[in-house]
Amino acid sequence: MDNAYYIEENGEQKGPYMFDELIKMDIDLHDSILSPSNSDWEDACDLPELFTYFEARGFVFPTEDNLASFWWRLLAYIIDHFILSLLTGFIFSLLATYGLKFNIPTNEQMLKMTPDQLYSSLLAILPLQGIAFIVLILYNSSCEASTMKGSFGKRLCGLVVVDIDGARLTYLNALGRSIGKALSLMLCGLGFLSIFFSERRQALHDYMAKTYVVKL
Known part of the structure; x- marks a missing residue:
C-alpha cells in the first residue's frame, strides 16, 4: 500500500493504516511513524500532513512564518x-x-x-x-x-x-x-x-x- 502509514508501539510495528485511520488513533507528538513519503521513521510532530491535526489539539508549532516580531x-x-x-x-x-x-x-x-x-x-x-x-x-x-x-x-x-x-x-x-x-x-x-x-x-x-x- 503506497499511501499507508505504520506506527511503532512498544518496539513493534503496527499497520498499515490509511491517513484517516491514523488521525483517529490519538497520536502523540513523539510517536514514531513511517510515512509513505519517507523511508525512515519520524516523530509524528515532524510530519507536515499532521500539522493541522496537532493544531486542532492546541499545539502551535513555531515556524519562520509565525514567530512574533x-x-x-x-x-x-x-x-x-x-x-x-x-x-x-x-x-x-x-x-x-x-x-x-x-x-x-x-x-x-x-x-x-x-x-x-x-x-x-x-x-x-x-x-x-x-x-x-x-x-x-x-x-x-x-x-x-x-x-x-x-x-x-x-x-x-x-x-x-x-x-x-x-x-x-x-x-x-x-x-x-x-x-x-x-x-x-x-x-x-x-x-x-x-x-x-x-x-x-x-x-x-x-x-x-x-x-x-x-x-x-
Whole structure:
C-alpha cells in the first residue's frame, strides 16, 4: 500500500493504516511513524500532513512564518506593564493598610541628598523592587502555564508562548522563563535585544527556557 502509514508501539510495528485511520488513533507528538513519503521513521510532530491535526489539539508549532516580531512583543510588554503597575499599586496599598509603608523620595529630594543619604534611600527602595519582580514572575508564569499560553498583553496582541514542540508550557518551564525575563529587565532590558539577532527571534529568557513566542 503506497499511501499507508505504520506506527511503532512498544518496539513493534503496527499497520498499515490509511491517513484517516491514523488521525483517529490519538497520536502523540513523539510517536514514531513511517510515512509513505519517507523511508525512515519520524516523530509524528515532524510530519507536515499532521500539522493541522496537532493544531486542532492546541499545539502551535513555531515556524519562520509565525514567530512574533520584536515590535509585537514590545506592544504586548507595554500592555502588561500597565497591568502590572495596577497590580503592584494595589499590593502596595494593601501593605500600607497593614502598616507597612515605604518612603520613596522624589527626584528633587534625591538631588539634595548626601551620598550616604542617597545610598540609604536606594536600599529602602530595594524591597519595592523585589515585590515588583515577584509580581512580574508570578503573573507571567501563571498566565503562560494556563490555557491562555501567554500574558494578557500577549493574548490581546494575538501571541502565545510555546515550547519547541508547540505545546503549552509546564508551570516550572514558565516559571524559569519568567525568572529569566526578570533578569533581563535587571540588565536594563539587554536580554531582549537578542530578538533582533536570533534566527528564531528568541530573547535571552526564551533561550534559557527553550521557548518561542508565536503569532496566531
